[in-house]
Amino acid sequence: MSEQQQQSAARTAPPPRESREGTRDDEAVSQFVERFAAQLVDAGMQRMSARVFACLLASDSGVLTSAELGERLQVSPAAVSGAIRYLSQVDMVSREREPGSRRDRYRVHSDQWYEAMARRDNILTRWEGTLRDGVESLGEDSPAGRRVGETLVFFEFLQKELAGLLQRWREHRDEMRAEFDAAGR
Amino acid sequence: MSEQQQQSAARTAPPPRESREGTRDDEAVSQFVERFAAQLVDAGMQRMSARVFACLLASDSGVLTSAELGERLQVSPAAVSGAIRYLSQVDMVSREREPGSRRDRYRVHSDQWYEAMARRDNILTRWEGTLRDGVESLGEDSPAGRRVGETLVFFEFLQKELAGLLQRWREHRDEMRAEFDAAGR
DNA sequence: CGCTAGTTTCACAAATTTGTGAAGTTAAGA
DNA sequence: TCTTAACTTCACAAATTTGTGAAACTAGCG
Numbered sequence: 001m002s003e004q005q006q007q008s009a010a011r012t013a014p015p016p017r018e019s020r021e022g023t024r025d026d027e028a029v030s031q032f033v034e035r036f037a038a039q040l041v042d043a044g045m046q047r048m049s050a051r052v053f054a055c056l057l058a059s060d061s062g063v064l065t066s067a068e069l070g071e072r073l074q075v076s077p078a079a080v081s082g083a084i085r086y087l088s089q090v091d092m093v094s095r096e097r098e099p100g101s102r103r104d105r106y107r108v109h110s111d112q113w114y115e116a117m118a119r120r121d122n123i124l125t126r127w128e129g130t131l132r133d134g135v136e137s138l139g140e141d142s143p144a145g146r147r148v149g150e151t152l153v154f155f156e157f158l159q160k161e162l163a164g165l166l167q168r169w170r171e172h173r174d175e176m177r178a179e180f181d182a183a184g185r
Numbered sequence: 186m187s188e189q190q191q192q193s194a195a196r197t198a199p200p201p202r203e204s205r206e207g208t209r210d211d212e213a214v215s216q217f218v219e220r221f222a223a224q225l226v227d228a229g230m231q232r233m234s235a236r237v238f239a240c241l242l243a244s245d246s247g248v249l250t251s252a253e254l255g256e257r258l259q260v261s262p263a264a265v266s267g268a269i270r271y272l273s274q275v276d277m278v279s280r281e282r283e284p285g286s287r288r289d290r291y292r293v294h295s296d297q298w299y300e301a302m303a304r305r306d307n308i309l310t311r312w313e314g315t316l317r318d319g320v321e322s323l324g325e326d327s328p329a330g331r332r333v334g335e336t337l338v339f340f341e342f343l344q345k346e347l348a349g350l351l352q353r354w355r356e357h358r359d360e361m362r363a364e365f366d367a368a369g370r
Numbered sequence: 371c372g373c374t375a376g377t378t379t380c381a382c383a384a385a386t387t388t389g390t391g392a393a394g395t396t397a398a399g400a
Numbered sequence: 401t402c403t404t405a406a407c408t409t410c411a412c413a414a415a416t417t418t419g420t421g422a423a424a425c426t427a428g429c430g
Contacts, residue, residue, distance in 0.1 A: 024322065024323055024324060024327065024329075025322060028322035029319075029322050029323060029329075031322070032315070032318060032319040032322050032323070032333075035315050035318075036312075036315050036316070036319060039311065039312055039315060043229065043308075044228065044229030046387090046388085047387095047388075047389095048388075048389075057329075057332060057333060057336065058319065058323060058329050058333065059329055060327055060328040060329045061328070062328070062329075062332060065406095066406075066407070067406085075389070075390090076389065076390055076391075077406080077407070077408085078389070078390065078391080078392095078407095078408075078409080078410095079388085079389050079390075080407095081407065081408055081409085082388090082389080082408090084407095085408090100398090101398085101405090101406095102396090102397065102398055102399090102404090102405055102406055102407085103405085103406065103407090104406080104407070108332075110332075110335075113336065113339045113340075114339075123228075126224065127221075127224055130217070130220050130221050130224060131221070133217060133220075134214075134217040134221060134243065137209065137210060137213035137214050137216070137217050138209055138214060138217070138243060139209060142209065142245055143245040143246070143247070144209075144214075144242075144243050144244055144245045144247075147242060147247060147293075147295075148217075148242060148243065150295075151242065151298065153361070154298045154299075154354070155298075157354060157357055158350075161350050161353070165343075165346050165350070168346070169339070169342060172342055176338070231417090231418085232417095232418075232419095233418075233419075250376095251376075251377070252376085260419075260420090261419065261420055261421075262376080262377070262378085263377090263378075263379080263380095263419070263420065263421080263422095264418085264419050264420075265377095266377065266378055266379085267378090267418085267419080270378090282427095285428090286375090286376095286428085287374090287375055287376055287377090287426085287427065287428050287429090288375085288376065288377095289376080289377075
């Protein structure tokens with residue numbers, strides 16, 4: 001397992017508190033991380049990627065190193081590496097080289113959810129392509145062709161709605177930010 | 186990718202025929218079924234359920250027996266049974282007992298997509314619960330708490346939008362149906 | 371009441387996925 | 401240029417998932 005890590009952490013970490021992140025209850029936070037990660041897994045995300053993502057989300061800085069992630073999640077550097085590969089592929093975290101060090105730092109994107117929704121657009125387009133071919137193979141006047149055609153119409157509707165939805169979100173978000181700033185923070 | 190399809194469509198379009206479902210090209214239909222099923226799998230559905238669902242979608246009657254599904258997909262009755270269990274759990278197909286026979290018939294629901302979207306509502310609610318607990322554990326004034334809170338806001342926004350979207354879909358759908366009927370079918 | 375077509379359940383084998391240790395690679399700093 | 405911390409890749413073992421055959425049910429029909 002990661003005994004070396006724990007060992008060296010136990011031996012060298014002087015004030016053994018890497019959660020100088022305020023006064024939070026690490027146990028409760030870890031529970032949140034695991035629970036939210038599990039829900040992401042249910043939604044189709046790979047387990048380790050979900051855990052890494054949730055862990056970053058729940059960190060104060062929003063930026064963690066590979067070693068920190070490994071320690072908090074009790075997994076090997078290899079596992080972290082694999083998870084990060086996926087997460088940066090789908091653009092939910094980005095990699096930054098920490099200047100004056102050889103460590104990478106991984107940052108959660110702030111508009112991850114917006115971006116994730118936006119990516120749905122491409123997926124929908126791909127599905128629609130398949131469905132169009134299906135209608136052609138089935139014959140558009142056959143009952144099956146008509147049924148698949150209805151599915152196609154639904155996804156086209158969805159795709160159009162998605163654009164509007166994202167637009168409204170941007171407005172909503174900017175509005176909230178304006179309010180927040182106005183409140184003098 | 187779909188080069189075989191295009192090719193064979195271009196060159197051999199008319200003849201090969203073994204299905205009683207009109208004049209369709211079973212080979213092309215099967216390709217559609219597998220391709221669409223694969224996309225459903227990418228989206229998180231279990232493989233066999235996806236194949237069964239796609240197969241039903243591409244059938245003229247919209248209703249198939251276990252034996253028919255087994256034959257078309259080349260799988261055992263046990264596999265069909267498992268797939269149907271899942272699909273009826275999530276309410277994408279329903280089971281009907283064929284009168285005067287001991288065979289069951291499985292039918293795709295016509296408003297499957299609408300229903301599927303509607304079910305998202307519950308999932309979102311569950312996620313929001315987790316996120317609220319997370320904000321509490323992290324402290325709502327901590328940077329992490331604020332970040333998780335923003336995620337919560339996004340999902341709340343999404344949930345509200347979903348309601349409107351479904352409403353608009355129902356209108357859109359009813360309108361289309363009215364047009365269809367008016368055209369005298 | 372059996373008899374049996376049809377479905378479901380169960381134990382298991384095959385296939386896939388996941389995470390690890392260790393070797394390999396890269397690049398910062400001397 | 402060399403050393404070495406840090407990341408990545410790779411081969412493999414563990415765990416999980418998936419589909420099968422066979423046995424166990426269910427319910428029409430005689």
